[in-house]
Amino acid sequence: MQSKRFVELLQKECVSVASSDVRYNGLSDAMKAKGEYQFLRRSLSGHAHGIHQGVFVVTPSGKLLKKINWGWPVPDVGEMHRQLEQSIVAYKKLSKGERLGVEVLKETDRSMRVADRKDVPAGWLRLRNTSRSYVFPEMELFDIRHPSYVTVDKLWFSGVEKLCFIPGVLKKGEKEVMKPEVVSRVLLNSHMITGRSAWWREHIRVADVGMEVVSAKGDQVEIRYRGKLKLVADSKWCKDTYDGSLLGKAVWDSGKKRFLSFEWVTLGSHGIDSLLSNMHRGTTKSVDVASLLRLDPYLKCERGMAPAHWPENYSREVVDALKW
Amino acid sequence: MRILFWGFICSLLSQVVLADRLSVRAPEELSWKTYDEVVRHALQSGDELLYQKVDWKSNVLDGQREGYKDDKPIVMILFFGDHRSNC
Numbered sequence: 456m457q458s459k460r461f462v463e464l465l466q467k468e469c470v471s472v473a474s475s476d477v478r479y480n481g482l483s484d485a486m487k488a489k490g491e492y493q494f495l496r497r498s499l500s501g502h503a504h505g506i507h508q509g510v511f512v513v514t515p516s517g518k519l520l521k522k523i524n525w526g527w528p529v530p531d532v533g534e535m536h537r538q539l540e541q542s543i544v545a546y547k548k549l550s551k552g553e554r555l556g557v558e559v560l561k562e563t564d565r566s567m568r569v570a571d572r573k574d575v576p577a578g579w580l581r582l583r584n585t586s587r588s589y590v591f592p593e594m595e596l597f598d599i600r601h602p603s604y605v606t607v608d609k610l611w612f613s614g615v616e617k618l619c620f621i622p623g624v625l626k627k628g629e630k631e632v633m634k635p636e637v638v639s640r641v642l643l644n645s646h647m648i649t650g651r652s653a654w655w656r657e658h659i660r661v662a663d664v665g666m667e668v669v670s671a672k673g674d675q676v677e678i679r680y681r682g683k684l685k686l687v688a689d690s691k692w693c694k695d696t697y698d699g700s701l702l703g704k705a706v707w708d709s710g711k712k713r714f715l716s717f718e719w720v721t722l723g724s725h726g727i728d729s730l731l732s733n734m735h736r737g738t739t740k741s742v743d744v745a746s747l748l749r750l751d752p753y754l755k756c757e758r759g760m761a762p763a764h765w766p767e768n769y770s771r772e773v774v775d776a777l778k779w
Numbered sequence: 780m781r782i783l784f785w786g787f788i789c790s791l792l793s794q795v796v797l798a799d800r801l802s803v804r805a806p807e808e809l810s811w812k813t814y815d816e817v818v819r820h821a822l823q824s825g826d827e828l829l830y831q832k833v834d835w836k837s838n839v840l841d842g843q844r845e846g847y848k849d850d851k852p853i854v855m856i857l858f859f860g861d862h863r864s865n866c
Binding site for chain 1: 810831833
């Protein structure tokens with residue numbers, strides 16, 4: 456109940472921003488001179504570390520009310536809820552001038568490029584990815600692989616690339632092998648694991664995914680996918696391994712040239728060579744991970760969310776079409 | 780550090796959902812028989828979807844503009860990366 460009330464406060468009493476202190480701090484001087492960065496700098500000038508990670512409540516005039524993240528690694532929702540309530544009370548006690556200041560930021564004040572300035576074309580294959588580890592020995596909430604955490608990501612294929620997911624002949628029983636470059640984008644951008652690994656193309660040992668038309672009635676073609684996946688990284692930065700299998704099913708509308716449904720599911724073992732003190736706990740190096748790729752429902756709360764690895768491992772055609 | 784955001788989100792969840800995730804072992808192998816169970820494990824579900832009710836702005840400018848227009852305080856979660864995604 457406490458969590459629902461917290462979300463209600465965010466919904467009804469506040470405007471909520473989820474963004475990156477690292478990206479703001481990494482802007483060029485020219486971009487930092489603009490109004491958006493200056494507003495953020497002014498808002499957090501009362502905080503010891505300036506623009507830094509944390510959960511902050513600020514006024515639209517650029518005044519810091521409170522830093523409200525409490526508890527580590529498991530946040531204390533009760534205390535955060537109390538701190539947020541106090542911030543809202545404090546906000547309402549301010550004069551209108553103190554709350555709002557004198558001006559609203561304009562589009563020309565924008566310091567940071569945002570991904571939702573250009574829509575991904577509707578004719579593309581736009582997928583949403585979720586992945587979650589299985590229970591594993593010695594797991595702790597500090598560990599990014601803990602099954603309480605889900606990795607959410609996006610994966611895009613252009614209208615032309617989308618056709619790689621259907622066999623050339625749409626008759627029942629027709630089989631085809633998927634093109635390696637399509638499967639590579641899934642693997643190299645870590646859609647089958649939680650977190651991210653620095654896979655290179657030469658780390659892919661097996662990427663065999665086949666597809667078969669299991670029914671074709673009118674314009675509706677049902678396709679099944681089955682595959683084996685294996686990666687062994689051996690670089691200075693990554694010595695991870697992945698060994699898994701893939702199943703999937705989709706319904707293709709051959710008249711409208713679009714997928715009515717699409718799912719790729721993977722289950723595999725993700726091995727890490729070196730556990731890191733800032734990401735892992737215990738001694739378990741290999742964890743089973745389940746992942747799901749489905750048509751993206753385009754949730755309002757995910758507006759502006761690009762693939763985590765964008766534009767790595769995307770074709771020139773896709774990158775050029777989405778240049779922001 | 781991205782764990783911070785998902786830790787924050789997870790702390791918003793009911794403990795019942797977490798208990799289910801931790802006590803029920805998902806299938807060892809992926810087959811058409813176990814397919815739906817593996818899907819369920821990978822999906823967000825129940826109260827895990829609570830955070831989706833919030834209209835998150837992905838940048839400070841959009842937050843300031845809406846806060847100004849609606850006369851509301853701005854809650855800013857600032858961490859490394861896109862916090863609606865990876866941890």
